[in-house]
Amino acid sequence: DTAVSQTPKYLVTQMGNDKSIKCEQNLGHDTMYWYKQDSKKFLKIMFSYNNKELIINETVPNRFSPKSPDKAHLNLHINSLELGDSAVYFCASSPKIVGVQYFGPGTRLTVT
Amino acid sequence: AQSVTQPDIHITVSEGASLELRCNYSYGATPYLFWYVQSPGQGLQLLLKYFSGDTLVQGIKGFEAEFKRSQSSFNLRKPSVHWSDAAEYFCAVGARLNRDDKIIFGKGTRLHILP
Structure with missing residues (x-):
């Protein structure tokens, strides 16, 4: 039983397209996150939600829009994809803000 | 705001040898501290x-x-x-003062193991 799952695992698309990544956690956690990991493995937070409320919105282009339909789900929609968006995107959940984070397996996005 | 530094980008040790990975943080009070490991193609796991x-x-x-x-x-x-x-190791620091506090990850140390 996967604790934090993401779909798809791989996503290859062309510049200008719109795509979504879905995340679900079955741990009953209140807080969920999106992280971006670049080619140098640097991990940077993008967004965090607590009880479906947006808490953190880092300096991310507004082409990225997270949506949390309920506490167990946090989706990421990306409009007008650019080459620089190519990265691995990780979803994570935590029982509290600034707690132990449980990561999903990641979604490798490649923009051509 | 807190920050975290992992001074070593790569570390190579022989199998069976001891290991120490360094992590330094900057924060005014006692932070929450974490170590995570990431195997190739995997998500991060708490150590x-x-x-x-x-x-x-x-x-x-x-x-x-x-x-x-x-x-x-x-x-x-x-x-x-x-x-x-053999994997990538991340140190992380967090502080719970404000609602929008977050965990900051270091840039990681790649561990190589020699047979």
């Missing part, structure tokens, strides 16, 4: 954490870390590494 109490923390897979307030460090150690320990 251990420090919130308070005993400054020597035991984790999974035989790892331990020691919180040293005077040195602002939280170094990860293992007495004898195995080939399966």
Whole structure:
């Protein structure tokens, strides 16, 4: 039983397209996150939600829009994809803000 | 705001040798401290954490870390590494003061194991 799952695992698309990544956690956690990991493995937070409320919105282009339909789900929609968006995107959940984070397996996005 | 530094980008050790990965943080009070491991193509997995109490923390897979307030460090150690320990290791620091506090990750240390 996967604790934090993401779909798809791989996503290859062309510049200008719109795509979504879905995340679900079955741990009953209140807080969920999106992280971006670049080619140098640097991990940077993008967004965090607590009880479906947006808490953190880092300096991310507004082409990225997270949506949390309920506490167990946090989706990421990306409009007008650019080459620089190519990265691995990780979803994570935590029982509290600034707690132990449980990561999903990641979604490798490649923009051509 | 807090920050975290992992001075070593790559570390190479022989199988069976001891290991120490360095982590230094900057924060005005006692932060929450974490070590995560990322195997190739995988997500991050928690090795251990420090919130308070005993400054020597035991984790999974035989790892331990020691919180040293005077040195602002939280170094990860293992007495004898195995080939399966080859991975990327991330130190992270967090502080719970405000609603929008977050965990900051270091840039990672890639561990290579020589047979």
